[in-house]
Amino acid sequence: MAAIAASHAVSHVQNIIQRLQLGDKRLLLAVSGGADSMALAYIASRAVGPRNCIAVTVDHGFRPESAHEAAAVGRYMQKLGIQHEIRRLKWEEVQKPPVQRLEEVARQRRYTEIGNVCQMYQVSAVLTGHHSGDQAETFLFRFIRHSGIHGLSGMSLQTALPFALPAAENKTPVIVRPLLDFDKRTLYSICKAGGIEWFEDASNSDPRFKRNMLRQIIREADDDDRSPFNASSLLKVRKAMQGHREVIDRGLASLLDKHATVRADLGVVELAAETDGQQLPRWASNPAVRERALASVVGWVNCKDHPPELAHLRQFEQSIVSFYKARKAGASIAQTSVSTAGVTMLPPTVRHGWLFCRQRPRANEIQITKDLALGATALWDGRLLICVQAKPGRSISEAFTWRVYSQDAAMHKWADQLLEHRRVCRKTHRPADMHQAVLAVQPIISVKPVPDAQPTLAFAFGSVCAESLAATDLDISVRAVRGTDLVARN
Numbered sequence: 216m217a218a219i220a221a222s223h224a225v226s227h228v229q230n231i232i233q234r235l236q237l238g239d240k241r242l243l244l245a246v247s248g249g250a251d252s253m254a255l256a257y258i259a260s261r262a263v264g265p266r267n268c269i270a271v272t273v274d275h276g277f278r279p280e281s282a283h284e285a286a287a288v289g290r291y292m293q294k295l296g297i298q299h300e301i302r303r304l305k306w307e308e309v310q311k312p313p314v315q316r317l318e319e320v321a322r323q324r325r326y327t328e329i330g331n332v333c334q335m336y337q338v339s340a341v342l343t344g345h346h347s348g349d350q351a352e353t354f355l356f357r358f359i360r361h362s363g364i365h366g367l368s369g370m371s372l373q374t375a376l377p378f379a380l381p382a383a384e385n386k387t388p389v390i391v392r393p394l395l396d397f398d399k400r401t402l403y404s405i406c407k408a409g410g411i412e413w414f415e416d417a418s419n420s421d422p423r424f425k426r427n428m429l430r431q432i433i434r435e436a437d438d439d440d441r442s443p444f445n446a447s448s449l450l451k452v453r454k455a456m457q458g459h460r461e462v463i464d465r466g467l468a469s470l471l472d473k474h475a476t477v478r479a480d481l482g483v484v485e486l487a488a489e490t491d492g493q494q495l496p497r498w499a500s501n502p503a504v505r506e507r508a509l510a511s512v513v514g515w516v517n518c519k520d521h522p523p524e525l526a527h528l529r530q531f532e533q534s535i536v537s538f539y540k541a542r543k544a545g546a547s548i549a550q551t552s553v554s555t556a557g558v559t560m561l562p563p564t565v566r567h568g569w570l571f572c573r574q575r576p577r578a579n580e581i582q583i584t585k586d587l588a589l590g591a592t593a594l595w596d597g598r599l600l601i602c603v604q605a606k607p608g609r610s611i612s613e614a615f616t617w618r619v620y621s622q623d624a625a626m627h628k629w630a631d632q633l634l635e636h637r638r639v640c641r642k643t644h645r646p647a648d649m650h651q652a653v654l655a656v657q658p659i660i661s662v663k664p665v666p667d668a669q670p671t672l673a674f675a676f677g678s679v680c681a682e683s684l685a686a687t688d689l690d691i692s693v694r695a696v697r698g699t700d701l702v703a704r705n
Contacts, residue, residue, distance in 0.1 A: 217408030220401050221258065228262040228393045235373060235391060238263070240339040240383070244270040245329060246292070246299075248284045250413040251344035254402040255394060256295060257409055259342055265296035271332045273325045274303040277418060284414045291412065302328040318424055323378055323597075326520070330379025330594075333388040341376055345392040348399045348433070351446040354453040355429050357522070364463065364503070365510040366522035367456040370395065375697065377520035380594050387696060398446070463507045468702045471508060474498045476568075477515075479695040481677055482598050483653055484512045484571045488563035493543040496568075499535055506532065511701045516571050517557035518598040518696060527556035535569070538562060552652065559652050567647035573598065573656040576621060583624055586616035586663070594696060595619050595658050602692045603660065603673075609688045617662045618670065625659035629672045632680070633659070640676050648677060660691060 232238055246252040270292045274285045285301045292299035304324050350369050357366035376388040406413055422428055436444035476485040489496050499505045509531050513523045534553045553560045554574045561570040581596050592602045605611045641649050660674035673683045674691045
């Protein structure tokens with residue numbers, strides 16, 4: 216049975232790779248050492264060949280035995296003929312988060328390291344060992360967080376790799392989850408039949424982590440066919456939600472093309488407001504479509520690796536619906552913004568529609584980047600890709616460096632210059648681009664031609680500073696890490 220399951224898994228993965236047009240691409244395998252990822256490596260090596268794979272193990276450093284396990288993974292990858300990288304997270308360099316946020320922060324750092332490996336080897340896609348049990352856990356996790364259709368449709372086969380810089384073909388790598396149709400039991404049997412050693416992470420049983428608690432609930436419910444919490448029941452509902460989402464999304468993309476303006480250089484989205492100000496806009500007239508439109512916009516702006524919670528979407532919806540009801544009744548309206556889920560929504564005026572931008576960061580939430588070399592690309596605030604390079608024909612010292620600041624940090628160094636630059640920008644920029652809430656979350660870039668020089672202001676509020684080196688010798692580009700596609704999969 217295990218041999219048949221392994222053969223089926225190999226054919227299944229081959230079909231997915233071909234369908235996603237990844238057959239001629241080098242693939243990165245995320246291998247933690249657990250049974251699911253070890254089975255993935257075994258299956259992928261047979262599906263596409265070991266020379267077309269690179270494996271990476273991110274050692275979180277939480278357990279004394281993790282370094283030994285990562286080395287053991289490396290030995291098995293060598294046996295398969297797969298090149299292997301180990302990346303160990305160093306927590307002394309950052310403030311270790313409280314246990315409630317440990318999973319989230321560790322996941323972000325893990326994705327960042329995986330993205331770095333993608334860039335090093337110019338990899339287009341990362342294969343993970345997510346299986347049907349993980350899908351059931353994700354559905355239940357999002358259900359208790361009151362997610363809408365967007366979240367309850369679960370994990371997709373393919374999605375953009377979060378917190379990653381562009382790699383092959385200057386595109387953001389994607390995550391591919393080829394084992395979502397297989398359960399954990401099958402992956403265990405493949406490992407056992409193949410003599411594959413795997414490791415059980417004790418932290419996966421720690422009840423302090425919510426996912427572990429949900430996993431236990433599902434495991435206990437699997438013994439009762441009538442339980443609504445067994446994996447089979449949860450996956451059936453998830454599949455139904457996926458169908459609903461696909462129907463809505465088919466019309467949503469064209470609707471947003473007509474009614475949304477995406478400023479990829481600012482990380483801002485503007486949704487149209489009706490000209491008479493009394494009727495709900497087309498994108499907001501149907502409650503289900505409105506929810507998905509807002510989920511898409513909020514998810515694009517905040518760049519989180521999970522869909523926004525339904526409770527947060529309801530706050531935006533309530534403000535929008537109340538706005539038009541008051542307008543229709545002729546009542547006065549308090550022009551207030553709504554901030555939640557890491558996003559600020561600004562009400563429409565005669566000069567712009569509904570604006571969605573990143574919520575103003577807390578003090579020191581966005582760190583100043585280290586010195587970056589000319590031609591480097593930085594992922595700033597997890598949402599904007601920034602590149603500084605010489606203009607064609609311009610010769611600039613190899614010692615040239617640049618940095619990126621938040622507005623609050625930059626104001627401590629260049630307050631007068633920033634205020635003057637903002638005054639100049641107001642003459643040429645759209646009013647929506649110059650809203651204070653939008654400006655507060657834009658990157659400020661400084662340059663330093665030689666090591667001993669003082670850094671000078673080069674770029675702010677979406678444009679180069681007129682009298683800076685950037686105005687004559689540099690090309691500075693800023694673009695959203697998610698491109699311009701609002702209807703993206705999670």
